[in-house]
Every structure is written in structure tokens, then in C-alpha cells.
Amino acid sequence: VVTIRDVAGAVGVSITTVSRALTDPDKVAPETRARVAAAAEALGYTANRAASGLRAGRTNTIGLLVPDLSNPYFAAVAMGIAERARAHGVAVFVTDSQEDPQVEVELLRGLVQQTDGVVLCSPRATVEDRAVIGAKPLVVVNHELPGAQSVAVDDLAGVALTVDHLYSLGHRRIAYVGGPARSWSDTRRRSALATARTRLPRLEVVELGAHAPTVDGGNTAAGVVVASGATAVITFNDLVAVGLVRRVQRLGLRVPHDLSVVGFDDTFLADLVTPALTSVHGDLSEIGRRAADLLLADLRRPRDAPEPTGRGPVLIPAQLVVRESTAPLLLRTAGPTGSGLRS
Amino acid sequence: VVTIRDVAGAVGVSITTVSRALTDPDKVAPETRARVAAAAEALGYTANRAASGLRAGRTNTIGLLVPDLSNPYFAAVAMGIAERARAHGVAVFVTDSQEDPQVEVELLRGLVQQTDGVVLCSPRATVEDRAVIGAKPLVVVNHELPGAQSVAVDDLAGVALTVDHLYSLGHRRIAYVGGPARSWSDTRRRSALATARTRLPRLEVVELGAHAPTVDGGNTAAGVVVASGATAVITFNDLVAVGLVRRVQRLGLRVPHDLSVVGFDDTFLADLVTPALTSVHGDLSEIGRRAADLLLADLRRPRDAPEPTGRGPVLIPAQLVVRESTAPLLLRTAGPTGSGLRS
DNA sequence: ATGAAAGCGCTAACAA
DNA sequence: TTGTTAGCGCTTTCAT
Numbered sequence: 001v002v003t004i005r006d007v008a009g010a011v012g013v014s015i016t017t018v019s020r021a022l023t024d025p026d027k028v029a030p031e032t033r034a035r036v037a038a039a040a041e042a043l044g045y046t047a048n049r050a051a052s053g054l055r056a057g058r059t060n061t062i063g064l065l066v067p068d069l070s071n072p073y074f075a076a077v078a079m080g081i082a083e084r085a086r087a088h089g090v091a092v093f094v095t096d097s098q099e100d101p102q103v104e105v106e107l108l109r110g111l112v113q114q115t116d117g118v119v120l121c122s123p124r125a126t127v128e129d130r131a132v133i134g135a136k137p138l139v140v141v142n143h144e145l146p147g148a149q150s151v152a153v154d155d156l157a158g159v160a161l162t163v164d165h166l167y168s169l170g171h172r173r174i175a176y177v178g179g180p181a182r183s184w185s186d187t188r189r190r191s192a193l194a195t196a197r198t199r200l201p202r203l204e205v206v207e208l209g210a211h212a213p214t215v216d217g218g219n220t221a222a223g224v225v226v227a228s229g230a231t232a233v234i235t236f237n238d239l240v241a242v243g244l245v246r247r248v249q250r251l252g253l254r255v256p257h258d259l260s261v262v263g264f265d266d267t268f269l270a271d272l273v274t275p276a277l278t279s280v281h282g283d284l285s286e287i288g289r290r291a292a293d294l295l296l297a298d299l300r301r302p303r304d305a306p307e308p309t310g311r312g313p314v315l316i317p318a319q320l321v322v323r324e325s326t327a328p329l330l331l332r333t334a335g336p337t338g339s340g341l342r343s
Numbered sequence: 344v345v346t347i348r349d350v351a352g353a354v355g356v357s358i359t360t361v362s363r364a365l366t367d368p369d370k371v372a373p374e375t376r377a378r379v380a381a382a383a384e385a386l387g388y389t390a391n392r393a394a395s396g397l398r399a400g401r402t403n404t405i406g407l408l409v410p411d412l413s414n415p416y417f418a419a420v421a422m423g424i425a426e427r428a429r430a431h432g433v434a435v436f437v438t439d440s441q442e443d444p445q446v447e448v449e450l451l452r453g454l455v456q457q458t459d460g461v462v463l464c465s466p467r468a469t470v471e472d473r474a475v476i477g478a479k480p481l482v483v484v485n486h487e488l489p490g491a492q493s494v495a496v497d498d499l500a501g502v503a504l505t506v507d508h509l510y511s512l513g514h515r516r517i518a519y520v521g522g523p524a525r526s527w528s529d530t531r532r533r534s535a536l537a538t539a540r541t542r543l544p545r546l547e548v549v550e551l552g553a554h555a556p557t558v559d560g561g562n563t564a565a566g567v568v569v570a571s572g573a574t575a576v577i578t579f580n581d582l583v584a585v586g587l588v589r590r591v592q593r594l595g596l597r598v599p600h601d602l603s604v605v606g607f608d609d610t611f612l613a614d615l616v617t618p619a620l621t622s623v624h625g626d627l628s629e630i631g632r633r634a635a636d637l638l639l640a641d642l643r644r645p646r647d648a649p650e651p652t653g654r655g656p657v658l659i660p661a662q663l664v665v666r667e668s669t670a671p672l673l674l675r676t677a678g679p680t681g682s683g684l685r686s
Numbered sequence: 687a688t689g690a691a692a693g694c695g696c697t698a699a700c701a702a
Numbered sequence: 703t704t705g706t707t708a709g710c711g712c713t714t715t716c717a718t
Contacts (some may be wrong), residue, residue, distance in 0.1 A: 001456075001477075003695060014705045019697060029703060049457045050393040050402065051695035054710045059393065069421055069437075075413035082439055086446075091453060094412075094437040096425055103429075110434060113344070114392050134344075215611065242615055268558065272585055274617035346711060357689045362713060372687060394711035397694050 002043045010039040022047065049091075061091040062295055063111035063118040065104065067180075069096040071213070072267040073237065073284060074121055077141065080288020081119060088296050090116075099212075101125040101182065105132060112136050116299050119291045120148075124182040137298040139291045143184040149298070150313035151291045153265075153282030155185055158318030159192035162234055162262050162280060165320055167200055170329035171232040171260060175206040177221045177244065179213045179236030186210075186236060189264075193234075206230050211240060218243020225259070226251060231329050232260035238267045241277050245325065256327035266321050275324035282316045290314055345386045353382040365390065392434075404434040405638055406454035406461040408447065410523075412439040414556070415610040416580065416627060417464055420484065423631020424462055431639050433459075442555075444468040444525065448475060455479050459642050462634045463491075467525040480641040482634045486527040492641070493656035494634045496608075496625030498528055501661035502535035505577055505605050505623060508663055510543055513672035514575040514603060518549040520564045520587065522556045522579030529553075529579060532607075536577075549573050554583060561586020568602070569594060574672050575603035581610045584620050588668065599670035609664050618667035625659045633657055 004022075008015040013032060021028045021036035028036070039045075053059035064081055066074035078094055085092045093115055097104035101124045108125075109132045111118050117137035123145075138148040166174055176193055179186040193205045206228040211217035218240040225233050225244060235241040241263035245255050253259050255275055263270055266281035298308055351358040356375060364371045364379035371379075382388075396402035407424055409417035421437055428435045436458055440447035444467045451468075452475045454461050460480035466488075481491040509517055519536055522529040536548045549571040554560035561583040568576050568587060578584040584606035588598050596602050598618055606613055609624035641651055 001695095005695080015696080016698090016706080017704060019695095020704085023697080027703080032703080046452060046456050048397070048695050049453075050397045051710090052697070054391070054393045054397055054712090055695075055697045057697095057710075069412065070415060070418035072413060072415075075418060078412055079439065079441075082441075091436075091457075092438070093434075095435070096422065098422075098425075109389060110392075113389050114434075215615070246615075269612075269615065272558070272589075272612065272616055344711095348711080358712080359689055359691095359714085360687085362711095363688085366713080370687080375687080391711050394694090395713070397696090398711075398713045400694075400713095 001048075002045045003048070004045070006043055007036065007039050007045050010043060011035050023052075058116050058299075059114065060089065061093055061115045062292070062299075063093045063095070063115040064121070065095050065097060065108055065111060065118060065123075066121040067097050067099045067104070067124060068213075069094070071237075071239065072269060073265045076267070076284035077121060077288040077291070080285030080290075081292040082288075083285070084289050084292035084296065090296065090299075097124070099124060099180065108132055117295045119288075119295055122183060122185065124180055126182070137295055139295045139298075141287055141291050144313060149294045149308055151287055151294065152185070152188075152313040152315060153280075153287065154315040154318045155188045155280075156192045156195075158264070158280035158282070158320070159189050159234070160196060161318065161320040163193070163196040163200070163203070165278070165322065166232045166234075166260060166262070166326065167203060169232075169260065169326060171230075172202055172329075173204040173206065173228075173230045173232075175208055175225050175228045175230035175233040177208050177218070177225065177233060177235045177240055178210050179217075179240070181210040183213075183236075189234075189236075211236065213237050213240060215239050215243035215246075218245070219247045222247035222251065226253065230259075232262070232326065234262045235264060237265050238263035238269045238277060238279055241279070241325070242269060242273055245273070245275075245277075256325050257330070260326040260329075262320075262326060270321070270323065278323045278326040279321055281319045281321045287316050290316065344391075345388045346391070347388070349386055350379065350382050350388050353386060354378050366395075401642075402457065402459050403432065404436055404458045405635070405642075406436045406438070406458040407464070408438050408440060408450055408454060408461060408466075409464040410440050410442045410447070410467060411556075412437070414580075414582065415612060416608045419610070419627035420464060420631040420634070423628030423633075424635040425631075426628070427632050427635035427639065433639065433642075440467070442467060442523065451475055460638045462631075462638055465526060465528065467523055469525070480638055482638045482641075484630055484634050487656060492637045492651055494630055494637065495528075495531075495656040495658060496623075496630065497658040497661045498531045498623075499535045499538075501607070501623035501625070501663070502532050502577070503539060504661065504663040506536070506539040506543070506546070508621070508665065509575045509577075509603060509605070509669065510546060512575075512603065512669060514573075515545055515672075516547040516549065516571075516573045516575075518551055518568050518571045518573035518576040520551050520561070520568060520576060520578045520583055521553050522560075522583070524553040526556075526579075532577075532579075554579065556580050556583060558582050558586035558589075561588070562590045565590035565594065569596065573602075575605070575669065577605045578607060580608050581606035581612045581620060581622055584622070584668070585612060585616050588616070588618075588620075599668050600673070603669040603672075605663075605669060613664070613666065621666045621669040622664055624662045624664045630659050633659065 008018045021033045104125045121141040263277040263279035266279040270277035270279040351361045364376045447468045464484040554564045606620040606622035609622040613620035613622040
């Protein structure tokens with residue numbers, strides 16, 4: 001391996017000069033700088049991150065912890081973060097907790113001491129557990145945490161838009177298939193539903209319990225959704241929606257004719273399945289970019305600068321993308337006695 | 344931060360003893376070991392990876408470089424690797440080259456000097472570029488590289504199965520929508536097609552050029568596929584198949600009635616779209632597990648043990664999962680003049 | 687079985 | 703502007 005020492009030897013300067021020429025070019029004579037750069041290039045020198053990190057107390061690496069990389073949602077967020085990080089010459093350490101709170105904490109602990117700061121996506125662990133992050137800069141996505149900055153999709157608006165859409169289609173009994181119990185988004189969405197209920201007195205909301213945020217979770221939920229008597233359903237995410245639609249179709253119902261389904265996140269899946277999913281859209285890679293920007297700004301913050309205020313999460317606007325999985329309520333509620341069709 | 348020194352102070356031993364107790368327990372008296380472990384636990388000590396890596400020349404971290412994390416294929420492979428790595432107490436550094444050969448080389452260089460070894464998935468860069476890995480253990484997935492071990496899905500068998508399937512359905516003119524030019528899998532598949540052509544004299548294969556391994560790539564390919572006059576098409580991966588199906592349907596053709604489509608990789612997408620895709624299945628997380636096992640074995644290999652032989656890639660068996668996107672050829676070739684329908 | 691000491695490759699005072 | 707020096711936290715000889 002070629003070290004800073006080799007470069008120094010080749011150029012005929014001290015290792016300090018090499019270090020400076022490479023990391024703080026202004027502090028070195030232009031001519032020296034050029035010779036160092038040339039020698040480094042010629043020898044194929046690459047700084048040893050471990051060593052500089054150890055010494056400087058800074059690794060130029062940030063961590064990203066997501067519950068499930070194979071979920072297109074997190075993959076998209078990850079790309080946004082990677083994009084920004086690369087632009088800043090910072091490496092990203094991506095890890096996946098497999099939706100397991102215990103693994104999450106374990107990984108977080110490791111991540112924290114090995115990076116300069118962490119983006120924590122949709123955490124499932126409890127607040128106390130997260131004490132492990134210590135004083136390191138932390139940005140949480142789709143969550144709020146005292147002392148951490150936060151980026152989130154505007155779920156409140158997303159739910160409001162969705163409810164209005166369904167309501168205007170004539171739906172009065174709407175089910176919600178919830179996500180992981182510890183999910184902050186889930187909590188937010190439920191409270192948005194409560195708000196909607198206040199706003200629209202004739203609206204009935206059937207909240208269904210926690211389901212896995214996966215296709216399988218959607219499968220599982222199908223039974224209770226049908227049994228609920230709802231004519232429309234809002235799901236925790238697109239995967240759940242997809243699973244739900246498939247199972248419900250097997251049960252002999254048509255989507256959207258017999259049941260309108262709305263997904264969440266508007267991942268690329270939404271436009272791929274049949275019927276294409278109506279889904280709440282938030283710019284996912286934008287979430288990643290914003291989160292990365294917050295974190296990077298915090299890292300570059302001079303020692304004496306004030307800590308970022310973090311007054312509530314940075315909200316990424318939500319839009320409702322209407323596709324084929326939602327339709328006007330027909331027949332059953334056409335007349336005042338229509339609902340009698342369901343026992 | 345709590346260091347090894349704090350633990351040593353608390354127990355009343357030297358830092359050497361603490362280090363040994365934690366990394367090489369047999370070399371320390373059981374009683375001492377227990378006291379060290381207790382103190383470390385109590386103080387919340389975590390070893391500084393950068394420091395131990397720097398000193399020991401080993402980071403207990405492996406790297407994973409994939410072209411595109413949002414591709415379910417690589418996400419699945421990544422999970423397999425993460426699973427094995429975690430079991431061995433090794434961290435995984437995941438990075439994404441965004442299908443850009445230049446970024447790939449750059450990231451690979453960084454990964455190599457910051458990890459003990461790398462799993463390189465479906466590389467797009469040229470062989471010379473990859474000299475950057477130096478002597479570090481390397482496992483390539485879906486590729487072959489001198490001096491590196493390799494894991495790959497048995498594409499040759501996959502293509503053979505697919506061709507046989509389509510042939511037995513009556514298809515005689517089959518198109519192949521290729522993937523990235525630098526893709527080894529693509530090359531293998533083309534050679535498997537050549538073999539099939541030899542085996543089945545009446546088979547015509549239309550090889551279409553390089554397309555992006557994405558839904559968009561499938562969209563783009565639709566035109567040439569239709570123009571090719573093929574009655575069945577094999578695509579580079581499921582994403583391409585999905586894009587192709589959608590565009591082809593917009594052009595007024597029905598799948599599989601007018602065109603049979605086969606995907607590759609059998610990602611979860613295949614079973615989600617309509618019609619469900621017939622696709623070549625390989626156990627993706629098994630690829631990850633095997634790759635991780637090879638790499639970890641290499642890392643743990645004693646200095647004097649022989650290098651792994653690496654006689655050809657470890658092949659993961661391929662199966663054809665037949666779903667709804669392939670069907671018997673109807674009408675047009677029913678009679679000897681049937682093909683006249685296509686100008 | 688344990689400890690003292692050297693140093694991995696680098697950066698950041700401090701001197702010159 | 704450049705060099706000297708002192709470590710960052712840890713592992714590993716080499717003594718004891």
C-alpha cells in the first residue's frame with residue numbers, strides 16, 4: 001500500500017506538507033501543491049480513511065439505517081442521500097435492520113461510532129434505546145426525536161387529500177390498514193384520520209390494527225378489510241395495497257368497483273400493477289437529499305455555531321396521484337337504505 | 344467516548360489485558376476475562392473500529408458494490424450478504440454505482456481500502472479498471488474475473504429452459520432484449536441462445552441491442568420487439584419485461600396472446616404485475632449468502648493456506664417459473680402460410 | 687497470565 | 703510556507 005510517506009519521499013517534502021496539500025490546499029505553495037498532486041496521482045495514493053478518521057476524529061462517512069432495503073421506498077431515499085453525499089465527497093454506510101427493533105439498535109450503535117452522523121429512517125425502536133447515538137449529529141426520517149433534525153413526508157396533508165378524494169367519490173365508510181406499531185407515520189396518519197372525521201361528520205373510519213408493511217401484510221389484512229364493510233381502504237404503503245388488492249380479488253371482489261384502494265408512497269410499483277394504484281406521492285429521493293443536506297450542514301457547522309433549531313420536521317409536500325384503484329361508490333349507497341346490502 | 348483505557352482503569356488491569364480479553368479471550372485468565380467483560384458492559388464500551396482496523400490491518404467490514412440498489416434483484420442479494428455477515432460479526436458497507444462504470448471504479452477504490460474484502464455485483468467496468476482492488480479478497484457476482492472467486496446464477500440453463508418452454512409452445516421466432524453492454528450475464532445469455540439455435544434448427548433468434556435494465560429500457564425496446572416479428576421475447580430482467588409489456592399493450596397487442604414475454608430473475612415484481620410474468624428464477628438471497636461465505640472464508644484463511652482455487656463460478660441453479668405472460672402460439676402459424684400476416 | 691512499549695497512517699498544534 | 707512532534711485508540715511483539 002502506498003502511504004503519505006511514500007508520496008512525501010517522492011516529492012522530497014515532509015508528510016505534513018503532503019497531508020496539507022491534499023486536505024487543505026490553500027495552506028501550501030501552489031507549486032508544491034502541484035508536485036504533491038502529481039506524485040500522489042502517479043503512485044496511486046489513496047488516503048487511509050481509518051487513519052485520518054482516527055486522528056481527525058472525523059470519518060467523512062455518514063451512516064444510513066433503514067428498516068428494509070428491498071422496500072422501494074427506502075431504496076429511493078437511499079439514492080437521494082447517496083447523491084448528495086457523493087457530491088460532498090462523503091461516503092455512505094448503508095445498513096438494513098430487517099424491521100427488527102433490536103437489530104436496529106445494535107446496528108445504530110455500530111454505525112454511530114464509525115461515522116460522523118447518521119440518517120435514521122422510519123425507526124422502529126423506542127426512544128430510550130436510541131440514546132446510543134450520544135451527541136452525534138442525527139437526522140431522522142419519518143419520525144421525530146428530541147434533539148434530532150427531521151424530514152418527513154407531509155402525511156397529514158396526504159391523508160386529508162386521500163379522504164377528500166374518497167369522500168367526494170361517495171365513500172362514507174373508509175378502512176385504514178395500519179403499519180408497524182412503532183411507526184411514527186402510522187401514528188400521524190391515524191391522527192389525520194381523526195381530524196378528517198371531525199371535519200366530515202358523515203365519515204366513518206375503521207382503523208385496523210398493525211400489519212407488516214409488506215405484500216404479505218396486505219394479504220393478511222384482506223379478510224378484516226372485507227369484513228369491515230368499508231367501501232374504500234387506505235393502506236400503510238403500496239406494498240400493502242398490492243397484497244390487499246390481490247387477495248381481495250381472489251375473494252371475488254373487484255377493485256375499484258367493489259372496493260377502492262389507496263396506497264401510500266407512490267413507489268414505482270403503484271404504476272406497474274393492475275389496476276394501477278391511486279397513491280399518496282411524496283418525492284422520495286428529495287427526502288433523501290434533504291436529510292443528507294441537513295446532516296452535512298450539521299457536520300460542517302463550526303464548533304461555535306449554534307445547534308440547528310429543529311423546530312418540527314422539514315415537510316416534503318404530499319400529493320395524491322389518482323390512478324385506477326379508486327372509483328365512485330356505486331349502487332349500494334345510491335339510496336338511503338342502500339347500506340342494507342351489507343348485513 | 345469510553346475507550347479501552349477507561350475499562351482498564353475500572354478493572355485495574357492494563358489496556359493490553361482488556362484488548363486481549365475482548366478479542367482473544369483464551370489468552371486471559373477466566374476470572375480476569377469476566378471482570379473485563381462486566382466493566383466493558385457497565386461502561387458501555389464499544390471498540391473503535393477505525394483504531395483496531397488501523398492497527399490490526401483488518402476492519403471486520405466487507406464491502407458490497409451493486410449497480411443499483413433500487414433494483415429488487417440487488418436488494419435481495421444484499422440481504423443475503425448482510426445476513427451472513429451479521430452472523431460473523433462483520434459489518435457490510437453497501438454502495439451503489441448507479442450503473443455508471445466510472446462511479447463504480449471510484450467507489451470500488453474507496454471500498455477496497457476501507458474494508459477487508461469486497462463483493463462486486465454485476466460489474467459494468469472493464470477488467471483493467473478493476474486492477475484497483477489490488478490483492479484484497481474479492482468475490483464477483485454474475486461475472487468472472489481472473490483471481491477472483493465468483494457466484495452466478497446458471498443463466499445458461501435458464502436460457503435453455505426458457506427457449507425449450509417457448510419452443511414447445513410453438514414459438515419459432517424469439518427476440519432477446521439485451522441488457523447493459525458490459526454485462527457478463529448478457530454475454531452468457533447470448534451464447535446460450537446461440538447454443539439453443541444449434542440444438543433447434545428451426546429456431547430463429549433476433550438479438551436486440553443493449554437496453555437499460557429498467558422499466559424504461561423495456562419501454563424503449565417495445566418498438567423494435569414488435570418490429571422484429573418475433574412471437575415471443577426474452578428480456579434481460581423483470582423490470583425490462585414489465586416496461587415492455589406495458590408499452591406493447593399500449594400499442595394494442597395482448598400479452599401473452601399476441602406476444603409471449605419472459606422475464607429474468609423472478610423478482611417479487613414478476614408475481615405482482617398483470618399478466619404475471621413467466622421468469623427465470625434463481626435464489627437471489629442464496630447468491631448473497633454464497634458470495635458472503637466465499638469472502639468470509641477467504642478472510643479467515645490462515646496466511647499460509649492456499650488461495651481458493653476458483654475454478655469457474657459457483658452456480659446457483661436456475662428454474663423457469665411459468666406464469667401468465669407466456670402462451671401457445673395461436674393462429675398465425677397454424678397453417679403453412681400463417682406467417683404471411685406479418686409483412 | 688499480564689504488562690510495557692512500539693507503532694498502524696494520518697492530522698493538528700507548535701516552531702522555525 | 704514548511705517541518706517537527708505528539709498523539710488518535712487500538713493490537714501486538716517482547717519481556718516479565
